[in-house]
Structures are given as structure tokens and as C-alpha cells.
């Protein structure tokens with residue numbers, strides 16, 4: 001079977017500035033793929049190409065076909081764009097009814113999608129919805145026809161903690177049932193447990209594509225958090241032993257380039273009592289910063 005999404009040679013330029021320069025990646029079935037990159041990297045532009053909202057150089061295929069050639073696009077691909085694109089004077093139910101009609105679905109589908117995202121009791125105009133309610137409505141639009149492929153631009157943005165947990169569980173279940181998810185996210189610490197794979201976009205091209213674990217290994221930057229009864233002296237001694245030391249809030253030292261055993265030996269030689277020695281695993285946010293040289 002063809003991959004859920006295949007993108008090859010995507011190019012885009014705005015005002016003479018190149019934004020996408022031959023972007024290529026694939027998104028497999030049965031996994032949640034995170035699409036990451038700094039602000040302005042071109043994630044939204046790429047996602048809009050995949051879902052047929054923009055034209056341009058290169059190819060983007062869903063289950064082997066360009067969006068325009070999909071026989072039942074709503075059943076194959078659900079998308080949650082970065083802006084809702086709904087008439088502000090409509091209610092959420094009217095908006096979903098219109099989408100359902102366009103997709104050849106009955107009103108029941110719209111009611112179910114509304115209930116699914118927790119908006120059943122919300123009957124005001126779209127212009128009066130909160131940011132999180134708008135996001136929920138956009139997600140309802142993506143889920144409406146229970147499509148096999150979900151393309152979601154910042155779906156967690158604006159959701160409350162309960163909404164984030166619900167959406168994570170929903171997307172996990174979708175992938176575990178064999179569907180495909182491609183989502184962009186900036187809050188990497190929250191998205192990390194969900195992301196099986198990553199596509200990292202940087203400077204107009206794909207910098208990394210593969211399992212999240214491989215990305216973390218490739219950009220591992222082990223840190224040990226250290227507290228002692230004499231932090232200034234210990235910091236100086238660790239630096240003299242080759243460590244890179246930063247002071248964290250709460251007076252902890254974040255120590256790189258020396259492992260916990262080496263740090264303990266330096267402290268013992270110095271006669272400084274350690275009160276905490278905690279190796280910290282590399283987070284997705286750390287790895288991303290190391291990969292692209294910027295905070296997400």
C-alpha cells in the first residue's frame with residue numbers, strides 16, 4: 001500500500017523569498033507524525049499543499065493521489081487548518097451541517113462530531129466562541145467523515161488540559177486503528193508522548209525524518225542537575241574538570257559534558273556534600289533546539 005502522505009519536491013516563494021526548497025517526506029499509516037519547525041519554517045504552507053488549499057511546485061499525494069483526484073476526499077482526508085474559515089454569524093452546528101452536506105453526510109454526522117469535541121451545548125454564533133472552542137470546532141470538521149488520514153495544523157493550540165488529553169487519546173486511537181496523523185506542534189513537551197515519528201523542517205528543507213527516538217538519540221545532550229552545600233565552589237571545580245555549567249532557577253547547576261559519576265568524584269575530592277545528583281533525559285524540546293539552533 002502507498003504511504004498515507006507522500007510529499008516530494010515542494011517549492012514555495014513569497015515576495016521573492018524562498019520558503020520551501022524541495023521539501024520531501026512521507027507519512028506512514030498507523031502512526032502519529034509530528035511536523036516541527038521554528039515560526040515561519042513553512043509548516044502551514046506545506047500542510048495547505050497536502051490538503052489542496054494551495055497550489056505550487058512539487059507533488060503532494062494522499063494515499064497515492066493528489067487531493068483533487070481523491071474519489072471521496074472527505075472520507076480519506078480530514079484537515080484542521082490554522083484558521084477556522086467559518087462564517088462568524090453561523091452557529092457551530094450550522095457550520096458542521098454545511099460541511100456534512102458538502103461531504104454527502106447526514107446531519108447525524110455533524111451532531112456526533114459536535115458531541116465528540118464537547119461542543120454539543122454551545123449554540124452561540126461562531127464569532128462569540130473562545131479560542132479553544134474554535135479549535136474544537138475545527139477538529140470536529142476534521143473528524144466529521146471519520147477519515148483515514150488526519151492533517152492537523154496546531155490542533156492543541158488553545159485547548160484546555162482536558163481537551164489536550166482527549167485529543168491525544170483520540171489521535172492515538174486513530175493511529176492504533178491503522179489511520180495516519182500528521183500534526184504540527186510547538187508545545188513539544190506536551191506533544192512528545194504522542195509523536196511516533198517526526199518531520200523537522202528547517203531553512204526550506206526537511207532536516208530530519210524518522211522515529212522520534214532516533215531524533216532524540218541524534219541530538220542527545222545529557223544534562224545532570226546538581227545541588228550541593230557549596231554551589232559556587234563546586235561550579236568552579238566542575239568547569240575546571242571540563243564541564244559546561246549553567247545555573248538554573250532554584251540554585252541547581254545544569255552540568256553538561258561530565259556524567260553523574262565524574263561529578264560525584266569532583267565533589268568528593270573537593271569535600272563538598274552533594275544534596276542532589278539527577279541525570280535528566282533529553283527532551284524533544286532540547287533535541288529540537290540542538291537540531292535547529294533555536295528554542296521551539
Ligand SMILES: Nc1ncnc2c1ncn2[C@@H]1O[C@H](COP(=O)(O)OP(=O)(O)OP(=O)(O)O)[C@@H](O)[C@H]1O
Pocket residue numbers: 014015019037038039040041042043044045046
Ligand atoms: N500568503 C502568503 N503571503 C506572503 N507570505 C506568506 C504567505 N504564506 C506564508 N508566507 C510566509 O511564508 C513563511 C512560512 O509561513 P508558514 O505559515 O508556512 O510557516 P509556519 O512554519 O507554519 O510558521 P508558524 O509556526 O509561525 O505557524 C513565513 O515567512 C510567512 O510569512
